[in-house]
Each structure stands twice: as structure tokens, then as C-alpha cells.
Amino acid sequence: MHLNFKKIGSGKPLVILHGLFGSADNWYSIAKELEKTYTLYLVDQRNHGDSPHADEWNYKVMVEDLKDLLDQEGLEKVYLMGHSMGGKTVMNFALQYPERVEKLIVADIAPRYYPVHHQTILEGLNAIDLKTIKSRKDADDILGQYVSELGIRQFLLKSLSRDSNGFVWKINLPVITKNINNVGEALESDKKYEGPTLFLAGENSNYIQQSDLSDMEEFFPNYEVEFISGAGHWLHAEQPNAVIEEVLKFLK
Structure with a gap:
């Protein structure tokens, strides 16, 4: 690769x-x-x-x-x-x-x-529907229901990008979610x-x-x-x- x-x-x-x-x-x-x-x-x-x-x-x-x-x-x-x-x-x-x-x-x-300790973050990221959000603020509002710390949300949302079709994740969220145990x-x-x-x-x-x-x-x-x-x-x-x-x- x-x-x-x-x-x-x-x-x-x-x-x-x-x-x-x-x-x-x-x-x-x-x-x-x-x-x-x-x-x-x-x-x-x-x-x-x-x-x-x-x-x-x-x-x-x-x-x-x-x-x-x-x-x-x-x-x-x-x-x-x-x-x-x-x-x-x-x-x-x-x-x-x-x-x-x-x-x-x-x-x-x-x-x-290290035991898995990112489940809440992953739940918040997966709760963001890229097809319906209109702005980064929409994404932050949803993520804020799971992650209270502004600095952590800002860090996570750096991976939210836009292309000609709308919002996309730079991270491979489905694969990370599925294989999160491997990180620890x-x-x-x-x-x-x-x-x-x-x-x-x-x-x-x-x-x-x-x-x-x-x-x-x-x-x-x-x-x-x-x-x-x-x-x-x-x-x-x-x-x-x-x-x-x-x-x-x-x-x-």
C-alpha cells in the first residue's frame, strides 16, 4: 500500500x-x-x-x-x-x-x-448521518451528545471532509468500528x-x-x-x- x-x-x-x-x-x-x-x-x-x-x-x-x-x-x-x-x-x-x-x-x-475504551466516540461518529447533515455544526451537535469535550470533538471532526457529493469521512469508519479491538x-x-x-x-x-x-x-x-x-x-x-x-x- x-x-x-x-x-x-x-x-x-x-x-x-x-x-x-x-x-x-x-x-x-x-x-x-x-x-x-x-x-x-x-x-x-x-x-x-x-x-x-x-x-x-x-x-x-x-x-x-x-x-x-x-x-x-x-x-x-x-x-x-x-x-x-x-x-x-x-x-x-x-x-x-x-x-x-x-x-x-x-x-x-x-x-x-489496552482494553477498548473508544466505544462512546465510535457511537457518536456513527450517529452522524453524512447524507442529512448540512454543516460541520450539525455534525458537532450530534457528536456533542456523546463527547462533551470540545477539544476532542474538534480533533475527531478534522477527519470530516467534503467532496462534490457532500460530507465524507477521511477515516474508514466502518472498518475501524469493526476492528477496534486490534488497536489495544x-x-x-x-x-x-x-x-x-x-x-x-x-x-x-x-x-x-x-x-x-x-x-x-x-x-x-x-x-x-x-x-x-x-x-x-x-x-x-x-x-x-x-x-x-x-x-x-x-x-x-
Whole structure:
């Protein structure tokens, strides 16, 4: 699969993958600073953003999508970074293809299993009838019955687009809804990634906990953890300067 991506900046390649319901656009605020030092590849994973839709959606195929992208771009070895679902993708990739990863950065996700906790969001998104809504406000009013936080609704509705026939989802909502269990899967491998690995954790997030450190060490023995003060799960949006500082310090 040919993933959509945006290539900016100059220097050693740094490939960044977004999380569930997101897209490459989520990383623009971070990219403005990092592109001064690195060539950034901001990637839309399958069934998200402007990348193709497909019925198969799991970490096995997302890892192969990423490998195909590196092969297509002639990238032998890269710095690799992923947030949440993207973090699971890059962890799996580093275990499968360690020779392709110079350094690994995982943003606010651990190797363990996460139970499904997006059902209310999915109910809200599926409640939006694209054939009847007349405006984005109509969509927001419906979604607001399920998701009270304005910021989360604004993030989700970035995937609502328009074409000549009306409103369309950039995300493959039916496939994501059907296969949502795949997102929380734990890493299962007898391999290790021995390269330098940085886990970034939101101080106010519960995605990375003290009990996760043993799993991190099992798969990524050369790891470190940095907590971002004042940040929740979307740490790159909430505290972009702190994330940029930690990324630059680790990569240099």
C-alpha cells in the first residue's frame, strides 16, 4: 500500500506516525521546529487521513505499510516516532525490522494490552448521518451528545471532509468500528530492539504507568522514560515545546 505522507525539512530522516482517528496534520506544530534539523516524513496510516482505505487493519499490515514506505523512499535506516496507535506500530516495526531503526521514540503508549475504551466516540461518529447533515455544526451537535469535550470533538471532526457529493469521512469508519479491538493489542514477540528507545509519557495521562516498565525493559532493554509536565495523552498538542525539547535531546 502506498501511504500518503508529507516530506519536509532537511537532515537525517525522522518518520512520525499519528494515533487513532488522527492524521499527519496532527504533527504540524511539532514539525515546524524539527524540520530545521531533520527530514520529516509525516505519515497517514492506512484508513486514516489521505491514505487508502482497506478492509484489513491490524499492526501486522501497518508494519508492512511502513516498510513499503521506507523501501519506496530508499530509506535504509531512520529515526522512528509514533504516538498511541502509531506508537504500537513503530514498536512492532522495531522488533520486526531492528536494522531499519536508528533510534525509536514512543509517545504515551506502552507495550501492554489496552482494553477498548473508544466505544462512546465510535457511537457518536456513527450517529452522524453524512447524507442529512448540512454543516460541520450539525455534525458537532450530534457528536456533542456523546463527547462533551470540545477539544476532542474538534480533533475527531478534522477527519470530516467534503467532496462534490457532500460530507465524507477521511477515516474508514466502518472498518475501524469493526476492528477496534486490534488497536489495544499487546506486543507479542520473542525479539528485542536493542537500539536507543525513548518513551514519552503525559504526566496527566494513565497510558504509561509504573507497572509498564518491566514490559518496556523486556522488549526495549536500552530504554528511558521522560514524563511531560502538564500533558495528557495528546502530549504533542498540549505541550509541544516540551516534546520538541525531549525529542531533540534524545536524537542528538
